[in-house]
Amino acid sequence: MVEELDIAKNILEKIEKIAESGAVVVNRKTSRQARFSVNKIDAVKSWEEITVAILVEKEKKMLIYDLSFKALDRIDELIGKIADALKVVPPKPYYAPLPRPAEKYPTIPNTYDKETVEKPEKIVDLAYKAIDYGLAEGVKKVAGAIYTNAYHYALVTSSGFEGKHGYTNTYIDVRAFNNGTQTGHASMASRKISNIDPKRVSEKAAYYAKLSRDPKKIEAGEYTTIFTADAVASILNFVGMMASGFAVVAGYSSFVQKLGQSVASEIFSLRDDPHYEDSFHPVSFDDEGVPTRNNIIINNGKLKGYLHNRITALLLNAEHTGNAGWVFPHPWNLIVEPGDSSEEEMISEMKEGLLIGNVTYIRFQDYIKGDFSGIVRDGVLFIKNGEIVHAVKELRLSDNIIRWLQNIVAIGKETRQIYHWWLESKTPVVASPITVKATRYTLAWS
Amino acid sequence: MLDEDLAIKALDMALSKNVDYAEIRIQLDDEESVYMRSGIVEAYGLSISGGMSVRVLKNGAFGFSSTDKLDNETITRAVEEAVKLAEIQKRGSASLSEEPSYCVRYELKPRKYAFEVSLEEKIGILNDLDKLIRSLEDEVKIPYRNLGVFILSTEKIYVNSDGTMVRSSVPRMMLMCYYVLSYKDRTITRHISIGGAVGWEGIKIWKPHDALKSDVEALINVIKNAVALKTDTYDVVLGPEVSGLATHESCGHPFELDRIMGREGAQAGESYATVDLLGKRIASDVVTIIDDPTLPNSYGFYLYDDEGVRARPRYLILKGIINEFLMNREYAAKLNMSSNAAARASEYNKEPIIRMANTYIAPGDYEFEELISDIKKGIYIKTFGEWNIDDRRYNQRYIGQEAYLIENGELKTPVWRPIFEITTPKYYSSIDAMDKNLEFQPATCGKGDPSQGVPVFTGGPNVRLRNVRVLF
Numbered sequence: 054m055v056e057e058l059d060i061a062k063n064i065l066e067k068i069e070k071i072a073e074s075g076a077v078v079v080n081r082k083t084s085r086q087a088r089f090s091v092n093k094i095d096a097v098k099s100w101e102e103i104t105v106a107i108l109v110e111k112e113k114k115m116l117i118y119d120l121s122f123k124a125l126d127r128i129d130e131l132i133g134k135i136a137d138a139l140k141v142v143p144p145k146p147y148y149a150p151l152p153r154p155a156e157k158y159p160t161i162p163n164t165y166d167k168e169t170v171e172k173p174e175k176i177v178d179l180a181y182k183a184i185d186y187g188l189a190e191g192v193k194k195v196a197g198a199i200y201t202n203a204y205h206y207a208l209v210t211s212s213g214f215e216g217k218h219g220y221t222n223t224y225i226d227v228r229a230f231n232n233g234t235q236t237g238h239a240s241m242a243s244r245k246i247s248n249i250d251p252k253r254v255s256e257k258a259a260y261y262a263k264l265s266r267d268p269k270k271i272e273a274g275e276y277t278t279i280f281t282a283d284a285v286a287s288i289l290n291f292v293g294m295m296a297s298g299f300a301v302v303a304g305y306s307s308f309v310q311k312l313g314q315s316v317a318s319e320i321f322s323l324r325d326d327p328h329y330e331d332s333f334h335p336v337s338f339d340d341e342g343v344p345t346r347n348n349i350i351i352n353n354g355k356l357k358g359y360l361h362n363r364i365t366a367l368l369l370n371a372e373h374t375g376n377a378g379w380v381f382p383h384p385w386n387l388i389v390e391p392g393d394s395s396e397e398e399m400i401s402e403m404k405e406g407l408l409i410g411n412v413t414y415i416r417f418q419d420y421i422k423g424d425f426s427g428i429v430r431d432g433v434l435f436i437k438n439g440e441i442v443h444a445v446k447e448l449r450l451s452d453n454i455i456r457w458l459q460n461i462v463a464i465g466k467e468t469r470q471i472y473h474w475w476l477e478s479k480t481p482v483v484a485s486p487i488t489v490k491a492t493r494y495t496l497a498w499s
Numbered sequence: 500m501l502d503e504d505l506a507i508k509a510l511d512m513a514l515s516k517n518v519d520y521a522e523i524r525i526q527l528d529d530e531e532s533v534y535m536r537s538g539i540v541e542a543y544g545l546s547i548s549g550g551m552s553v554r555v556l557k558n559g560a561f562g563f564s565s566t567d568k569l570d571n572e573t574i575t576r577a578v579e580e581a582v583k584l585a586e587i588q589k590r591g592s593a594s595l596s597e598e599p600s601y602c603v604r605y606e607l608k609p610r611k612y613a614f615e616v617s618l619e620e621k622i623g624i625l626n627d628l629d630k631l632i633r634s635l636e637d638e639v640k641i642p643y644r645n646l647g648v649f650i651l652s653t654e655k656i657y658v659n660s661d662g663t664m665v666r667s668s669v670p671r672m673m674l675m676c677y678y679v680l681s682y683k684d685r686t687i688t689r690h691i692s693i694g695g696a697v698g699w700e701g702i703k704i705w706k707p708h709d710a711l712k713s714d715v716e717a718l719i720n721v722i723k724n725a726v727a728l729k730t731d732t733y734d735v736v737l738g739p740e741v742s743g744l745a746t747h748e749s750c751g752h753p754f755e756l757d758r759i760m761g762r763e764g765a766q767a768g769e770s771y772a773t774v775d776l777l778g779k780r781i782a783s784d785v786v787t788i789i790d791d792p793t794l795p796n797s798y799g800f801y802l803y804d805d806e807g808v809r810a811r812p813r814y815l816i817l818k819g820i821i822n823e824f825l826m827n828r829e830y831a832a833k834l835n836m837s838s839n840a841a842a843r844a845s846e847y848n849k850e851p852i853i854r855m856a857n858t859y860i861a862p863g864d865y866e867f868e869e870l871i872s873d874i875k876k877g878i879y880i881k882t883f884g885e886w887n888i889d890d891r892r893y894n895q896r897y898i899g900q901e902a903y904l905i906e907n908g909e910l911k912t913p914v915w916r917p918i919f920e921i922t923t924p925k926y927y928s929s930i931d932a933m934d935k936n937l938e939f940q941p942a943t944c945g946k947g948d949p950s951q952g953v954p955v956f957t958g959g960p961n962v963r964l965r966n967v968r969v970l971f
Contacts, residue, residue, distance in 0.1 A: 088948060089765075090763070090765065091762075091764070094588050095561070096850060098584065098850060099563070099584060100565050101565070101573070102565070115542050116543045117542050117543070117545075118544065118546070119545075120546070121550055122568050123547075123550055141619050141622070142622070145540070146539065173580075173583065173584055181590075198766075227765065238765075303536055303643060304677070304679040304688065379542075380534075380542050414888065414889075414890075416887050417688070417885060418884040418885035418916065419688050419884070422686055424885070426887060427887065428888070428889045428890065447889075447893075447894050474767075495920055497920045498925060
């Protein structure tokens with residue numbers, strides 16, 4: 054089998070004949086998935102693919118090519134097209150060269166777990182276990198997916214970087230149903246399939262589904278709310294996206310011109326750390342060959358920094374943070390600093406408010422100001438005097454992202470690495486439950 | 500060029516493994532894009548994605564595999580993998596509806612192949628649009644301007660063990676703009692797209708310069724002059740952009756039979772609709788909703804779906820009555836019905852699942868002026884910003900961007916962010932008329948796990964609803 058690094062070097066050689074600089078990523082990915090719903094497996098799938106991404110630069114122009122392996126037989130034709138395009142694309146008024154290789158890169162141990170990808174029977178077994186554990190808890194239907202990935206990634210750049218990494222990851226996403234509106238959800242992600250616990254996940258999903266019986270309508274308005282770790286991860290996916298330097302320069306962020314300012318409660322800190330011991334994306338370098346690192350995004354409520362590649366670092370006069378994306382720098386693995394309460398304590402300390410199992414379908418009316426809404430589901434529970442009193446239906450979270458972050462009053466201590474379908478920027482989050490005061494809700498007219 | 504022999508060879512390999520059904524799809528997607536930010540070409544991109552998928556049904560279980568290496572050894576491995584993944588499930592009960600087999604080839608030929616148009620011309624269009632936006636700035640600032648042109652070509656060969664072979668080729672093009680307006684303490688963030696299954700001639704047809712000018716000018720008026728009204732009940736007219744999205748979200752998705760029967764339960768969700776609602780009233784009798792993949796030059800265009808079933812217009816709601824759901828072969832079989840060709844896969848490496856194509860409310864007879872002529876106090880919500888809908892598609896919300904007060908049959912002052920949040924039954928039962936102006940927007944509809952974005956049109960006429968609550 055031809056090594057990924059050799060393919061990358063071969064293409065870079067061709068690029069260097071027509072351009073000033075460039076980079077090539079070759080990523081071989083093998084994935085499997087078992088999807089299940091209504092207590093049955095719907096399909097088991099597998100993917101084997103090699104994707105190639107090519108960056109070409111000349112006279113402050115940037116060209117990007119994404120190819121699947123099949124397209125490599127057209128590489129010489131493409132090089133000709135790239136040469137033609139370089140004559141036409143206008144130069145940018147700004148440019149930062151691809152960084153020279155660093156002296157040292159972090160070492161991340163145990164990134165590749167053979168067991169995770171070896172046997173497809175394992176995901177089928179876990180899928181059936183998730184179904185059976187859920188049903189044993191007394192719910193009527195269980196749905197979900199279990200996914201495993203193995204990545205072999207190589208990067209070469211014309212500035213002298215050559216590197217590769219291999220890692221595995223896996224996640225399970227389970228939703229339990231009593232009926233259409235009485236649902237619960239939980240997910241779990243890890244590098245190793247042996248860390249996936251279908252019992253814990255299915256029991257948690259079933260727990261919220263069972264609590265969701267006989268939902269009642271309550272008034273729209275403001276409620277102190279406990280967001281579960283799954284719900285927190287959904288919202289923080291947008292916070293992570295907005296922390297990208299590119300989101301800031303393109304007008305997709307509520308953090309524009311807020312560096313150093315208070316954007317969250319003093320008890321809230323958020324960082325991006327691919328070196329976390331069970332990181333879903335344990336990468337030691339980014340797409341520009343820069344070492345990855347632990348980046349503090351929000352520290353005790355203050356916005357400490359954006360996530361950068363070389364171009365956004367230049368535009369925003371900041372340091373490269375090891376988060377390239379050639380165009381869009383992105384977080385690798387968000388981590389919420391845990392607090393000191395358990396979810397049970399957070400519930401018992403609440404006089405009146407809500408618990409929200411998940412937030413989905415988050416959309417922004419105004420990215421700059423941060424006004425957004427989202428669908429609450431999978432356990433929307435009314436709490437009074439520390440007790441869950443009844444389930445609630447048809448509310449919609451309708452708030453502002455900065456206001457929501459600033460109103461955080463408690464953070465849970467039990468963390469879980471979350472990865473589920475509704476993480477809209479596909480960033481894993483190590484999260485714990487969070488209590489937010491005066492969270493705003495609206496109600497549909499019926 | 501795609502190789503038919505390769506597809507047939509892979510199909511034969513699968514059939515030699517004692518499967519009950521097999522299908523092979525070879526798909527090649529080419530995409531060219533230019534992205535301009537604030538007048539600067541940030542990136543020029545080309546993407547070529549292609550490969551083969553194998554789907555088999557054995558003992559009532561589906562196995563799916565895909566590969567982007569099309570050599571003999573890898574294809575053999577992909578076929579063996581798909582068969583093995585079906586075999587190890589052991590509890591399968593799926594089957595497929597009986598369908599006619601076809602051997603056809605269709606190609607949507609653009610008048611001018613967009614890939615062949617010079618890069619100068621593509622950049623030139625974006626430059627012109629960027630200059631246009633800048634020229635409209637006054638005391639209203641437009642600090643962020645993002646423009647993109649996306650050119651796509653999809654070629655497929657599909658073969659299955661029922662004897663069907665379909666070859667197809669469809670071009671697509673889309674222009675996208677995201678800009679931010681800023682005035683005093685107000686901001687507006689706006690996405691707008693124009694597109695279709697066309698070549699470069701789309702630029703002449705769509706007149707993007709005029710469309711963008713009118714959009715920006717209208718929102719400048721809104722940001723300067725819009726007033727917030729009182730939360731109250733109003734007669735509401737939804738513009739094609741808003742009615743189109745509402746139709747897509749609250750009729751199209753919940754009428755996908757896999758959703759209704761729970762397959763998307765852990766992801767996008769289920770549906771308020773149930774199988775026993777077929778033939779029951781859901782809307783006032785002026786409402787007919789069509790999903791039509793065969794609409795010429797539409798963004799969601801196809802003539803045969805990704806299970807080789809011939810496409811036709813689907814009348815989801817006919818004069819207020821639920822008429823049919825969107826089905827593929829697996830789910831049609833569960834109702835002992837035939838597929839209505841709703842199986843689509845976004846790329847070579849995705850399984851075909853039930854999807855919309857181009858979904859819209861059938862237009863009425865009114866002119867727009869007639870539609871609003873008897874409204875004493877109303878709101879016209881022409882475009883939207885934020886939207887969402889719950890996972891059963893029962894509780895939906897759209898916030899207006901360009902919106903106006905209607906008073907005594909006339910459009911008056913712009914209004915600031917009307918929030919239209921309503922349950923689906925209330926929405927459909929409140930519609931009493933449509934105008935004759937059918938307009939469409941291109942969109943990428945998301946569904947499935949792994950997520951699949953497929954091209955669709957959303958759209959419709961201006962739609963009038965009586966006496967519904969609007970929040971401010």
